[in-house]
Amino acid sequence: MSTPPFLTLPGCARALRLSTGRGAFAALLAEPSGPVRGSALLVPGFTGSKEDFIALLEPLAAAGYRVAAVDQRGQYETGGPADPRPYRVEELAQDVLALSAELAGHGPLHLLGHSFGGHVVREAVLAAGGPLPWRSLTLLSTGPGAIDPAEAARTKLLLDALPVMDLAAIWQVMQQMEAGSGDRTELHPEVAAFLERRWLANVPAALAAMGEHLVTARDRVAELAAAPLPVQVVSGVRDYAWPVEEQAAMARRLGARYTAVPEAGHSPNAEQPAATAAALAGFWG
Secondary structure: OOOOOOOOOOOOEEEEEEEEOOEEEEEEEEOOOOOOOEEEEEEOOOOOOHHHHHHHHHHHHHOOEEEEEEOOOOOOOOOOOOOOHHHOHHHHHHHHHHHHHHHOOOOOEEEEEEOHHHHHHHHHHHHHOOOOOOOEEEEEOOOOOOOOHHHHHHHHHHHHHOOOOOHHHHHHHHHHHHHHHOOOOOOOHHHHHHHHHHHHHOOHHHHHHHHHHHHHOOOOHHHHHOOOOOEEEEEEOOOOOOOHHHHHHHHHHHOOEEEEEOOOOOOHHHHOHHHHHHHHHHHHO
16 A cells, blocks of 8 residues: 655645546646746556545656556546446556546647556557557556565455445554554654555455455557557565565566666655656656
8 A cells, every 4th residue: 555655745736536428536636837848647556546646746847747647447536336337447547548638738648657557558569559649658666467475365354344344444444454563653643644544545346356356467568569569667676565676677678668666666756756756757757
């Protein structure tokens, strides 16, 4: 679960709902004060939200980019139905295409997906057909297929719990497990309250569909390598979801630029935002 370092929006950003042909999506939109060099759509991962990118908004806007970070369907403030079908990766990819259409017109549009979001944006690229609406693709802390077996085992525990427990009860179990592991990090009370509020706002059907994808996803790197789009792969120097070595190998298979962000784990966007923003702006430029 990505943890934003803070929740106060910078002066360049505002919260809004982006209306598309597939519904409205909660978003954070940051705009440069000067000339616009391009735009970017940032798509979060499993159990995440637009706030995972909050620390990137100001540095990317300062670099000249109009940036939209969104909640995917079923996440936090976007919401969605109890029917699991709208949360299949193929459907979420259509949401990305609809959002991209709304964000066009402000210079070249760059697409980024974090973790599970990387699989969603990959699907969007493969489903787009015709001229692609993006200038580049960044896969952030994303692997080629299913997640690491140890993380898959933890995800399967969640999948087993969802039909028989409500999200509040699951949250309590998760907190107890984290406390028992000895890895618990003390958070600012505002951030801790946000994490619980965000978790409880998830649509259970979305969690189930997204989690099922993560433990069964197939490798589609060869297909993506054939797409006419520059690709960058960014990771931390350690990762519990996909081994860093696997992400670096994926970059080689894609002929992509690869950046390992120092002192970062699975969420460089939240853990080392300045270095992550520099890598993104350098690639986009």
